[in-house]
Amino acid sequence: xxxxxxxxxxxxxxxxxxxxxxxxxxxxxxxxxxxxxxxxxxxxxxxxxxxxxxxxxxxxxxxxxxxxxxxxxxxxxxxxxxxxxxxxxxxxxxxxxxxxxxxxxxxxxxxxxxxxx
Amino acid sequence: xxxxxxxxxxxxxxxxxxxxxxxxxxxxxxxxxxxxxxxxxxxxxxxxxxxxxxxxxxxxxxxxxxxxxxxxxxxxxxxxxxxxxxxxxxxxxxxxxxxxxxxxxxxxxxxxxxxxxxxxxxxxxxxxxxxxxxxxxxxxxxxxxxxxxxxxxxxxxxxxxxxxxxxxxxxxxxxxxxxxxxxxxxxxxxxxxxxxxxxxxxxxxxxxxxxxxxxxxxxxxxxxxxxxxxxxxxxxxxxxxxxxxxxxxxxxxxxxxxxxxxxxxxxxxxxxxxxxxxxxxxxxxxxxxxxxxxxxxxxxxxxxxxxxxxxxxxxxxxxxxxxxxxxxxxxxxxxxxxxxxxxxxxxxxxxxxxxxxxxxxxxxxxxxxxxxxxxxxxxxxxxxxxxxxxxxxxxxxxxxxxxxxx
Numbered sequence: 089x090x091x092x093x094x095x096x097x098x099x100x101x102x103x104x105x106x107x108x109x110x111x112x113x114x115x116x117x118x119x120x121x122x123x124x125x126x127x128x129x130x131x132x133x134x135x136x137x138x139x140x141x142x143x144x145x146x147x148x149x150x151x152x153x154x155x156x157x158x159x160x161x162x163x164x165x166x167x168x169x170x171x172x173x174x175x176x177x178x179x180x181x182x183x184x185x186x187x188x189x190x191x192x193x194x195x196x197x198x199x200x201x202x203x204x205x
Numbered sequence: 206x207x208x209x210x211x212x213x214x215x216x217x218x219x220x221x222x223x224x225x226x227x228x229x230x231x232x233x234x235x236x237x238x239x240x241x242x243x244x245x246x247x248x249x250x251x252x253x254x255x256x257x258x259x260x261x262x263x264x265x266x267x268x269x270x271x272x273x274x275x276x277x278x279x280x281x282x283x284x285x286x287x288x289x290x291x292x293x294x295x296x297x298x299x300x301x302x303x304x305x306x307x308x309x310x311x312x313x314x315x316x317x318x319x320x321x322x323x324x325x326x327x328x329x330x331x332x333x334x335x336x337x338x339x340x341x342x343x344x345x346x347x348x349x350x351x352x353x354x355x356x357x358x359x360x361x362x363x364x365x366x367x368x369x370x371x372x373x374x375x376x377x378x379x380x381x382x383x384x385x386x387x388x389x390x391x392x393x394x395x396x397x398x399x400x401x402x403x404x405x406x407x408x409x410x411x412x413x414x415x416x417x418x419x420x421x422x423x424x425x426x427x428x429x430x431x432x433x434x435x436x437x438x439x440x441x442x443x444x445x446x447x448x449x450x451x452x453x454x455x456x457x458x459x460x461x462x463x464x465x466x467x468x469x470x471x472x473x474x475x476x477x478x479x480x481x482x483x484x485x486x487x488x489x490x491x492x493x494x495x496x497x498x499x500x501x502x503x504x505x506x507x508x509x510x511x512x513x514x515x516x517x518x519x520x521x522x523x524x525x526x527x528x529x530x531x532x533x534x535x536x537x538x539x540x541x542x543x544x545x546x547x548x549x550x551x552x553x554x555x556x557x558x559x560x561x562x563x564x565x566x567x568x569x570x571x572x573x574x575x576x577x578x579x580x581x582x583x584x585x586x587x588x589x590x591x592x593x594x595x596x597x598x599x600x601x602x603x604x605x606x607x608x609x610x611x
Contacts, residue, residue: 098274104265105294108274134274155269158298174296176266194296198262 090124091117093186094143095152100179106156107136113179114146121187136160143169152186231303231324237317239264239279251303251326253296264322269294270305278307279320290327302327346382347527350520352512356383359509364390369459369504371444372482374511377561380482381442383511388438393478396437401430403447409467411451417466417473426466426473431458434477444481444504445495452497455479459503479504514559521552524560528567529579536571543570543579550581554588 093116095102096109103109110131116124131138140160143151150170161171175182177197185191222243225232231248233241241264244256252259254267265273272278272291288306295301308321348357363370364387372380381400388398401415412418417429426432430439441447447455458464459479463472481504483490490496514521525543533540543551547570556562566585574583 104269104273105271108271154266155294156298157294157300161298173298176262196258196262196266198266 089119091150092146092148093117093150093152094139094146094148095179095182095186096139096154097179102152102154102175102177102179102182104154104176106139106151106153106160106173108134109139109153110134112139112142114148117187121189123183123187140164143167152182152191231326233264233267233322233324235264235279235320235322237320239277239320241267242319248324251295251301251324252293268305268322268324270303272305278305288323288325293324302331346379346386347524348517348520349523350518352517353520356509356511357386360386361390363387363507363509365392366507367478368506369479369481370507370509371487371504372480372509372511373487374482374484375513375557375559376484377556377559378511378513379560380484380511381440383509384438384440384480384482387480388440388478391438391478393437397434398438398440399430399434399477400440400442402442403444403451405446408448408450411448412454412467415451416454416464417469419466419468419470421468426469429464429466431464431475431477432466432473434475436476438478438480440480440482442482444483444500445485445490449497452500456497456500456503459500514556514563521563524563525551525567528564529571532568532571538571538574539577540571540574540579541577544581547579547581547584550584550588 092114095113095115096106097103097111097113098109103111110133112129112131113126114129115126118124129142131142136157140163142148143164144167148169150172151164152172152175154174154176156171156173161173164171172186172191172193172195174194175191175197177195181197182191182195185195185197222245225234225243225245226247228245229247231251232245233248234243236242241256241259241262244252244254244259244267249255252267252269259267264279265277270291270293272289276289276291278289288304290302290304292300292302304325304327306323306325308323310318310321312318346353346357348354360383370384370387372383374380384400385398388394403411406414413427413429415429415431417432418427419425420427441455444452454464458475461472462476463474465472483496487496487501487505487508491498491501514524525548529540529543532538551563551566558565566588569585570579570583574580
């Protein structure tokens with residue numbers, strides 16, 4: 089079954105905070121892991137409420153974001169939306185994992201301190 | 206630079222992590238690019254991340270603060286002298302108010318070594334501020350002592366019900382204000398709040414005042430207080446002053462929800478919440494035969510007692526300054542405080558008139574005060590102990606005391 093996913097982003101990375109994100113990427117991922125539709129949304133202002141409304145109005149099934157306040161988290165979970173939060177990393181690293189269902193809450197996808205060199 | 210820091214933080218020099226761990230506030234050690242080198246224990250506890258987990262991460266993905274997105278201090282050319290008050294979301298999804306103070310660490314040759322982000326948890330401070338700003342309860346009633354806080358916490362709960370409320374307390378303790386607070390916090394707040402003092406009055410006139418009167422020769426009713434309070438709340442003060450016949454009518458209203466206007470042929474249904482007050486103990490009133498027992502049992506389901514001002518502990522000082530500021534603003538005076546002599550005189554008073562008396566004293570004092578501090582000579586002359594009080598230095602030379610003048 090196709091999955092509709094919303095990712096809160098800042099430039100080409102996951103936005104550190106859900107309620108401070110002004111950009112969101114909406115996409116549909118097919119059962120076979122292909123990204124079918126991909127659409128960017130620019131919000132006029134950072135607002136957790138508006139992001140929730142956007143997710144509900146677009147029938148989103150999964151949200152990928154950075155830190156999210158428990159109030160939004162529980163509200164979205166109540167609306168049966170899966171939340172993969174505290175994800176940190178560039179979109180290029182996040183998307184492949186998302187399409188093969190290996191992206192998990194708390195995944196840090198930046199190269200680490202020891203790996204910089 | 207990273208290598209030097211590694212040396213500092215590493216095994217060769219273990220003092221730095223130990224030093225940072227010993228600090229009571231959170232500290233993040235960042236490189237010049239804003240990547241996390243180390244978190245101290247306090248910041249681990251605050252963020253919910255372990256230092257190993259986040260080493261090398263961009264700091265905004267560790268602190269998750271509002272400032273990281275909007276107003277990142279590291280991007281500014283000059284770091285702010287004072288901290289930035291913001292909030293962060295920790296690993297447990299809890300939003301925490303914090304103050305972040307970035308400090309640029311340089312070596313002896315002024316070369317940048319690293320950045321320290323000092324993160325203070327402001328939760329306790331914010332809670333304290335919120336508590337202080339809640340000193341004004343719903344409506345006008347104020348207080349922050351334990352007794353009043355307990356009472357004010359009950360107001361929103363009681364407000365949601367329709368049961369009658371009996372408020373007791375000495376004169377000047379705020380019974381009327383408490384009743385109004387309950388009404389304002391209730392779903393009836395948009396409907397009228399009608400108060401009526403059950404003073405001595407001919408029985409028939411009292412009936413008409415309370416329950417309304419049929420206009421001669423017609424079905425029309427001249428509304429009484431009950432009809433005026435339709436949908437809202439009716440507050441009757443000094444219930445013991447109500448004659449037994451009217452008390453019996455209240456019992457009927459509480460049982461059936463109807464009243465019988467004077468001269469009317471049929472009862473009228475009224476959907477008002479009844480609140481009553483008494484300065485005396487209701488049990489004593491029943492014993493003395495001044496309050497019907499059946500009425501007492503119906504109105505005593507919710508009983509609230511307002512303590513005397515003398516029993517309200519820290520409230521005395523708080524209310525004193527509250528009224529001082531209130532009247533100073535109202536009379537447009539720049540009064541900043543009260544002298545220690547005047548304060549101890551006021552605090553030594555018994556306040557038989559309770560908060561109302563304190564309010565009147567402060568109104569008078571602010572009114573006659575011409576300087577920036579309320580002195581003994583500005584207090585009203587009737588205050589006991591005032592004559593024994595010694596002379597008080599004046600704030601401005603040559604100022605005359607209104608009290609001494611007249």
